Amino acid sequence: MEMKNMYFEQLPPARIAYVRQTGPYGPSNIRAMEELKQWANQKQLLNEDAVLIGIPQDNPATTLPEHCRYDACIVIPDDFDFDTESGFDIHRGTFPGGSYLIFTIPHTAEGIQKAWNEMIPQLQAEGYRMDHKPVIERYRPQLLDQHLCELCVPVTSF
Template sequence: MQVSSAAQRSRTEYTQRMNRVMDYIDSHLDGDIDLAALADVAHFSPFHFHRLFAAWMGATLGDYVRRRRLEVAALQLAGNTRISVLEVALGVGFGSGEAFARAFKLRFGQSPSLWRAATPQRWAAELRGARKLHQAESNLDQAGHSANGHHDAMSDSQSFSSMQVTLTTLPAVRVAYMRHVGPYGVSVNQFWTGTFLPWCFAQGLLPGASCFGRGLDDPHITAPEHCRYDAMVQVPDDFVARSPASMATLPGGRYAIAPFEGTVPHLTVAWTELLRDWLPASGMKLDGRPLFEHMPPDARYDAVTGVMQCELCIPVQPL
């Protein structure tokens, strides 16, 4: 048992160090990413770091950085039509438009300009697919709940596209977090209930604190197995995170906020509605901060039906 516990502690420590490395890479995509600097972030020897990174991530450091640069560029091309392709390329660390165009086409099968031009059609197709999947799931839910005497709160209620969205300025929040890597959806819910919430209660942080969920990747661009999600809880200024949690600051600023009530599959559809339907018509655009879900201390969660309450928070700025 002692060996198993020690191995688990070691794996957790490696996970936290690699999370810091991935966060550092994301915040430095516009410049040179030095191996020695990353090794210092991870507190590993520069001599061994490259091999450790490749073994842990299943990709070389160069391949990982290239993937992140292209994924961020794809998001920027789609979400901000007022900056040029060259500006996007330079902003994610490519030295020339030509090198960027070659790498982008190899990754996404089309040029950056065509990707941008096809965004409305691509988003419309994603929105149709999400709505179709939601309708099929709602029909199954209705049948199941009728048989069991339960009713799905979302099956007959709000249309996601009609959610009331408000603009407000939020303060920065100090949080403790754990990261889930893998497909969004049910596995994230299991991560909350089986891992993160028990840790929060053990630390005395719940009940009473706000919780947040932060998806760091767009699942329409990033492969499901690479999608990162942070489960977070607000902590006091003097709180010191203990393994397996880490500390971070959730950025403040201007956000578009939409109330949500439903199950995890419905949550996925709601995000798609907001980003593919509401945002293009809003006169706003995304900025570089991540989207997140806010669960206030009084937010309700029904363990039987899986229905939850939260606020969907989109970082925005004027076009």
Template structure:
């Protein structure tokens, strides 16, 4: 896993929220957002899709865990679809883990990121959510990123 520190800006996003156990349903929701974005001609080589893990399943019942699938949009973008919400992410300092874009690599990374933070003496900032970042340029090369907020 390649790792670096990055200051990630606040993004304006169009998003769909799902409540329930994290897993394969989140992948289906990502496909739904991508389909909508294609219909609206919003997907291109510079597009960024985010998966935002809003709750820690160690502290929140799995049925109540929230996951947002987001498309980064421009400031003047307006949403007129009742299933698409509009919001803004919280920027800041993140430890960014670049990983292969496969189910196995994602599962392995989720198991390794917190021990890796400890090993590098980075302190997790639990006031901000962890972000899965899928930049189209990286996806085309079969990579994605898990961005963990740090202090």
């Protein structure tokens, strides 16, 4: 993974709607994201400004696969009227924001897996410290159009 694809960003706190998937990470995460996108499309939230976030809540090295939680999220406007009668299992929450190192990577299963495998040792080798928050996957239309996505790594100082 190339460090030149990395930059710092202060992500703002945001309201989110999300679908939670519990179980082994993989194809079920994609299903959760698809369910979220169906709901978001119905609510007219999928537009050129949409920001989708995947949040793996647990480390599969220390959490049994059947207990791993993945949240497929979309940032929602502050004035969005959250309707619970949509027919979808949608939750609402808050993304806390914070300081992140952003890596732009290929939006493929192989690209994401390679980044996950190489990112932490590379950060440590460069002297960065991770914050105790989940690494997130960020999906924005302008990057998805180029078959790219972002891994956002929380850092405490740099």
